[in-house]
Amino acid sequence: MAQGKTKGLQAKAPSSRHAAKAASAPKKGKRFIAPKKTVLVKQAALHKNLTAKINKSIEQQMVSAASSGKLTIMKNTAPEA
Numbered sequence: 001m002a003q004g005k006t007k008g009l010q011a012k013a014p015s016s017r018h019a020a021k022a023a024s025a026p027k028k029g030k031r032f033i034a035p036k037k038t039v040l041v042k043q044a045a046l047h048k049n050l051t052a053k054i055n056k057s058i059e060q061q062m063v064s065a066a067s068s069g070k071l072t073i074m075k076n077t078a079p080e081a
């Protein structure tokens with residue numbers, strides 16, 4: 001009895017809006033398979049550590065470059081009517 005098509009029920013058509021939204025932006029998260037061999041795991045950890053240190057160094061350089069000048073609040077110079 002349950003092997004045939006059911007009467008009166010229709011399958012939902014996939015929403016084109018959802019498909020467009022999914023295709024517009026890439027998915028979040030990692031896009032590679034984590035290594036399983038010990039040598040590759042150590043190499044990946046070293047690469048991650050070095051990348052973090054380089055990024056931290058760049059951020060510190062940017063902060064020091066930005067804070068070397070005098071910080072002032074810009075006043076609105078538009079004439080009032």
